[in-house]
Amino acid sequence: MSVFKLPAWVIKEIDKRRRNFLWGKGTDRGTGIPLLAWDRVCLPKDLGGLGVMNLRMMNISLMLKWLWLLVAKPSSQWSTIVRLLISSRNNTAPLTWNTLGSFFWKDLLSLRHIFTIATTAKVEDGKKTLFWYANWGAGHQFFFSNSTKPLNPKLTVYKALSNPAEVSPRPWQFHIHLAFSLLHSSLIANSSDSVVWNWNSTGLFSVKSAYHSLVFAGKTRFAGHALWKVKVPPTIKIFSVLLFHNRILTQDALLKRNIPFEEGCALCKQNLLETADHLFCHCSFSVELWNRVRGFFPTQIPSILQDVQTVMVQAFDRHNSNCAIILTTIWALWLERNNRIFKREERGVNSILHWLLMQHSLFEKAC
Numbered sequence: 001m002s003v004f005k006l007p008a009w010v011i012k013e014i015d016k017r018r019r020n021f022l023w024g025k026g027t028d029r030g031t032g033i034p035l036l037a038w039d040r041v042c043l044p045k046d047l048g049g050l051g052v053m054n055l056r057m058m059n060i061s062l063m064l065k066w067l068w069l070l071v072a073k074p075s076s077q078w079s080t081i082v083r084l085l086i087s088s089r090n091n092t093a094p095l096t097w098n099t100l101g102s103f104f105w106k107d108l109l110s111l112r113h114i115f116t117i118a119t120t121a122k123v124e125d126g127k128k129t130l131f132w133y134a135n136w137g138a139g140h141q142f143f144f145s146n147s148t149k150p151l152n153p154k155l156t157v158y159k160a161l162s163n164p165a166e167v168s169p170r171p172w173q174f175h176i177h178l179a180f181s182l183l184h185s186s187l188i189a190n191s192s193d194s195v196v197w198n199w200n201s202t203g204l205f206s207v208k209s210a211y212h213s214l215v216f217a218g219k220t221r222f223a224g225h226a227l228w229k230v231k232v233p234p235t236i237k238i239f240s241v242l243l244f245h246n247r248i249l250t251q252d253a254l255l256k257r258n259i260p261f262e263e264g265c266a267l268c269k270q271n272l273l274e275t276a277d278h279l280f281c282h283c284s285f286s287v288e289l290w291n292r293v294r295g296f297f298p299t300q301i302p303s304i305l306q307d308v309q310t311v312m313v314q315a316f317d318r319h320n321s322n323c324a325i326i327l328t329t330i331w332a333l334w335l336e337r338n339n340r341i342f343k344r345e346e347r348g349v350n351s352i353l354h355w356l357l358m359q360h361s362l363f364e365k366a367c
């Protein structure tokens with residue numbers, strides 16, 4: 001995985017097995033029904049996923065390391081051998097490297113655009129940094145599309161500054177003049193150009209920073225990201241994420257999937273279509289339990305249980321310990337509902353309250 005680009009079918013097969021394992025397909029420990037889209041399952045927890053590794057992104061992140069070694073550590077043994085095989089061995093811009101070669105080399109160079117975005121050329125003497133193709137800072141990148149290839153693609157920053165006539169700017173005249181004025185005063189004669197990794201504060205490549213940036217690209221943070229720090233077991237956290245995304249198998253969800261069920265709320269015995277909002281917020285049984293819990297935690301439990309999402313967002317906005325009692329109460333209601341449906345066992349509000357207070361105290365100490 002760190003050497004070759006995994007073929008799409010390999011990732012598909014591995015994901016199929018991971019998906020079946022997660023949802024318990026073919027076992028007696030789960031329904032086998034995928035409750036969350038796999039793309040979302042593979043998102044980091046901060047983005048509302050379950051933090052399962054995205055194989056493609058990890059594959060790319062691991063492979064970027066080879067490009068980093070070639071560009072940033074040219075004196076390493078591996079880099080020396082590989083650089084002998086490529087034509088433009090002295091520049092730090094993979095965009096200009098010869099793509100002919102082995103599968104490994106082709107796979108590696110297919111990532112060069114990502115690498116170019118992830119790095120900045122630190123111009124010192126300007127002799128290794130290509131003027132047109134390297135990302136050399138101050139936001140000035142002159143990546144030419146195929147239709148507008150420069151006449152002199154191997155032009156270095158040093159040569160461009162020595163002989164500005166070599167630059168035929170066309171559309172970016174203004175930017176080039178600005179960049180020239182920035183660079184003129186900053187070239188350092190006896191110091192070699194280097195490359196800085198943009199995706200962390202150290203400026204050095206790490207697989208973790210690459211993976212993190214690739215999976216976070218363009219996505220907004222999950223409103224309930226604080227959930228993962230709450231002192232409750234992982235089972236309750238995963239259940240809470242599913243509930244937040246409205247992905248638990250209440251009767252309205254079963255109806256959408258054409259799965260047969262016995263209609264009616266198992267908790268209050270009303271003959272209605274069970275929804276998450278009813279089960280956890282509006283059901284008379286649940287309201288009674290919430291009121292009893294509120295007696296022990298008067299400031300932690302919201303006074304109005306409008307709907308599940310609002311309750312959870314309110315919980316996440318507060319202190320972690322408040323969130324823990326809310327999630328534990330929701331979990332207790334879900335277990336009671338399942339026991340009544342699948343095991344035909346019933347407990348009263350007092351018994352559940354006693355159990356959940358014990359659990360909450362245990363989680364506070366153990367999690």
Ligand SMILES: [Zn+2]
Pocket residue numbers: 265266267268269270278279282283284285
């Ligand atoms: Zn009910």
